[in-house]
Amino acid sequence: MSASExxxxxxGQAVIEGVMxxxxxxxxxxxxxxxxxxxxxxxxLPKWSDKYPLLKLPVLRGAAVLVQS
Known part of the structure; x- marks a missing residue:
């Protein structure tokens, strides 16, 4: 794998009779x-910051990323 990739x-996780x-x-x-x-x-998956523009502020953006992950 090159450094630019x-x-x-x-x-993933199992679901009944399948996988997600x-x-x-x-x-x-x-x-x-x-x-x-x-x-x-x-x-x-939509980004939360696209749905809620207020989350683009630096402090709120970091908190939203922690919650979303």
Missing amino acids: KDLIVG MRTPNAYAIAVRRPDGTIAYTGAK
């Missing part, structure tokens, strides 16, 4: 249906 942080994976910007869930097929859904 960022490490991708991915976390999350990155800082998105999540995905895959589960096995009773008929054997796999159902998948995923979406991007």
